[in-house]
């Protein structure tokens with residue numbers, strides 16, 4: 001399996017190279033040259049398998065010959081052995097049609113653990129084969145940062161620099177990052193938004209003054225390996241609900257378009273997906289893009305679902321590339337124009353192609369609270385604000401009642417205790433596995449929202465690629 005850039009200007013790489021590279025040199029995102037296909041029998045064979053085995057089977061075609069089967073199996077068992085639920089990502093039923101896919105049983109209580117526990121091990125495995133030190137630079141609106149830090153803290157050949165928007169994430173999210181005092185972990189509170197942080201990260205990948213000395217990589221979903229590991233739970237959930245004999249719809253609380261793009265890939269691979277519901281909060285660029293063809297970025301509005309307070313959704317580029325016939329030159333021109341104007345109009349044929357599988361819904365603060373209350377009162381389920389956005393969209397979707405709708409429960413409610421308590425009157429506890437989070441010392445540096453300040457900070461502390 002080879003990977004190409006969505007902007008067509010980088011040489012093809014294998015899975016190992018793409019994992020360590022993160023973002024393509026031309027600014028594009030890596031995608032496989034083609035989507036592997038699963039037969040109905042292969043999907044049927046997933047029924048009843050443990051999560052790690054499903055992960056092995058779904059990811060194997062993407063990994064190609066960069067890992068032998070037993071190596072990949074061992075990494076999956078190690079990564080998912082750290083989850084607090086034997087099923088890793090269990091389903092919970094809400095009513096006759098609605099289900100929650102609980103993705104928050106990992107060490108940092110959000111869906112990011114599913115991919116990042118594996119990515120930490122992949123980095124270690126691949127770096128052991130090379131005489132190279134990796135500098136991971138990431139942006140977080142709260143959850144990627146803690147999951148990446150948990151996965152990489154203390155690893156010998158990696159440094160991690162994580163930028164978060166100062167004051168715009170929950171206390172639990174911040175502390176899960178800043179209380180990890182390992183010497184290879186560097187937390188930066190940026191004066192700016194997640195979008196500012198993400199733009200700086202991408203700029204660093206194109207800055208030869210940095211890349212000539214340091215091997216930069218990514219832990220955000222711009223890194224293909226992140227998305228690959230997220231495809232697995234779509235297969236796992238659908239197979240429990242009767243696929244391939246039965247179609248399943250998914251509602252996905254969305255920000256950077258990574259999680260829902262993983263669902264799109266599952267569908268391209270042959271999983272019978274009835275619909276992917278793209279659920280946004282009031283930062284609704286994706287809803288406007290999919291419902292009206294208007295992909296234009298405004299200013300971010302802070303919400304009670306801060307991890308989705310995103311205006312520029314990196315992975316949308318991967319969809320654009322597919323919708324435009326995988327023509328890298330066209331995608332590059334489209335993205336260059338967007339970088340200039342912060343606006344993009346999708347032609348009617350691209351909108352129609354997207355609507356073959358996606359629908360979208362914008363959920364405001366009131367509907368988010370109503371969904372939290374409904375889950376609590378009708379099904380005795382306490383859900384977090386992000387999951388509530390997915391559930392609200394799912395309950396508004398026009399989908400045949402015989403089709404199960406799975407809402408991705410992307411974070412543990414304990415991460416957003418204040419918002420959950422405001423909506424339901426119930427204050428969720430933090431699971432014991434996060435320990436004495438509020439008693440620990442914090443370490444974090446504040447930086448102004450300037451690329452040069454971040455670049456100077458990183459280059460002064462990072463270890464060069466070779467020695």
Ligand SMILES: Cc1ncc(COP(=O)(O)O)c(C=O)c1O
Nearest residue numbers: 143254255256257258259307410
């Ligand atoms: C809890 C939670 N839900 C949903 C999302 C949105 O996921 P994505 O950015 O992959 O669209 C995020 C952040 O990515 C998140 O942390």
Ligand SMILES: N[C@@H](CCOP(=O)(O)O)C(=O)O
Nearest residue numbers: 140141142143144220221307
């Ligand atoms: N919501 C994320 C933002 C980054 O998304 P990613 O999936 O691209 O890493 C977060 O919580 O950090």
